[in-house]
Amino acid sequence: MKDRLKKIIPDSWLKAIRRLRQSRIVKKIQLLxxxxxxxxxxxxxxxxxxxxxxxxxxxxxxxxxAHSIEKGLSHQNLRLGFGKKALAGLFSTLKTYKEGGYPLDDIRFQSGLSVIDEYIRIHNAHDFNIEETKIRFEPYRTLHTTAIGGTLDLRKEDILTATKGNFNDLVKMRFSTRDYSVQKVDVQLINQSIVTSMKTPSICNRQPWEVIVIQNKAIIDQVLTLQGGLTEHGSHLSTLLVVLSKGEYLMGPEERNQGYVDGGMFAMTLLYALHQNGLAVCPLNADFNRKIDRNLRTLLSISPHDSFIVMLSVGHYMESYKVPRSQRDDFSEITTYIL
Ligand SMILES: Cc1cc2nc3c(=O)[nH]c(=O)nc-3n(C[C@H](O)[C@H](O)[C@H](O)COP(=O)(O)O)c2cc1C
Incomplete structure (x- = not known):
């Protein structure tokens, strides 16, 4: 049919149609x-x-x-009785899940139960009254079969040893670390890590990324207040990186999300480079509402062409500290094969 039409339609018309299909107005419609x-x-x-x-x-x-409660449990200065909203959300979701007849040995379900179990144990150890939580957990107690949620105790020495090992060790011993020692981060270490990250692959090698390195404490505090994801953590934070992607480096409608892909890959390389250089890092989301987006752009003089990808808080490790366990799914649950 297409070939027959091509024979009937004059060449000049075909060229005009081709030109129209390549025009900015058609691309804008495709984008919409x-x-x-x-x-x-x-x-x-x-x-x-x-x-x-x-x-x-x-x-x-x-x-x-559950992650929100895990984070609270890993806090240096535990605030007893914390997390009422997260607990209410967790109990309500666990109930819907259970009533939906879904598998009770599921890693996520078990992880949710473990987090509440650790929450109760820690409050019991401090003799702090959380009667309501205990009552709500009672129907789940016998369903809790695998202790896979809560917190992990880590030591700087073990993490730094693993960073000298192979890639597998490096990855396995990377944990988002939210509290830091008083030692300031030397900007040369940040620069070295950024140099390594420049090797990240990107679409047609266009490298649509940018990093803002903030070591001014007053600005860090203002950014973190707007970002909102490191509340009650972030002690002694002296360095904050903001990863952006540059919209001007992208081409047509099909690439509308490419900045997030390339920017995300760049951020991951940077995260590992910082980790291998012995620094403690936590990625911080850059999912802002319009007001916060505007305020941050003004504060950091960010171009309207750029998009936020992620922030990285960076510091030196404390000798020992806690992190959320952040249990992962089994690989078989996320892998399909077409053989
Ligand atoms: C894009 C992104 C945004 C994140 N935002 C936050 C955040 O705002 N606050 C925070 O404490 N952790 C944040 N995290 C860290 C995650 O909680 C953490 O990566 C996850 O629980 C897995 O734990 P792990 O990094 O220790 O393996 C973020 C991670 C990513 C990748």
Whole structure:
């Protein structure tokens, strides 16, 4: 059909059609349609937007609430009785999950139960009354079979030894570390890590990334207040990196998300480079509402063409510290084969 049409339509018309298809106006329409599809997909999928929660929604929501409690449990100055909102969210999601008839040996479900179990144990040890939580946990106590959530105690020495090992050791002994020693970070170590990260692959080698290195304490505090993800952690934080992607380096509608891919890959290389250079790092989300986005852009003089990818808080390790366990799924659950 296409070939027959090509024979009937005059050459000049075909050229005009080709030109139109390559025109900016058509590309802008394609962009709108792709963005519309993005919005439809996200709206139909995300657990914060859907009314009826799927299995995927429920296990992710369990992890979301449980992680917030794990973070609280790993805090240096434990604030007894913390996390009422996260506990309410966790109990409510666990209940929907259980009533949905989903598997009770699921890693995420078990991890959620373990977090509450550790929460109760720690409060018992401090003789702090959390009767309501204990009562709510009672129906789940016998379902809790695997202790895979909560916190881990780490030692600087073990982490630094692992960074000298092979890639597997390096990866396995990397944990998001949120509190730091008083030792300031030498900017040369940051620069070295950025140099290593420049080797990150990117679309057509366009390298659409940028890093802002902040070592001014007053600015770090202002950024963290707006970012909001390191509350009650971040002691002695002296260095904050902001990773951006440059919209000007991208081309057409199909590349609308490419800055997040390349920027994310760059950020991951940077995270490992910092880790291998013996620095303690935590990625911090850069998912802002419009007001915070505007305020941060003004504060840090960020171009309107650039997008936030992620921030990295960086410091030196304390001798010993706690981190959330952040249990991972089994690889078989995320892998399919087409053989
Ligand atoms: C994009 C991104 C954003 C994150 N944002 C935050 C944050 O705002 N606050 C925080 O304490 N941790 C944050 N984290 C760290 C995660 O909680 C952590 O990576 C996860 O629990 C896995 O633990 P691990 O890094 O120790 O293996 C973020 C991680 C990523 C990758």
């Amino acid at each position: 349609l792709l963005v519309k599809d993005d919005v439809t997909r996200f709206n139909a999928s995300a657990f914060g937007l859907r009314k009826h929660q799927t299995y995927g929604n429920l296990i992710s929501a369990i992890t979301f609430h």
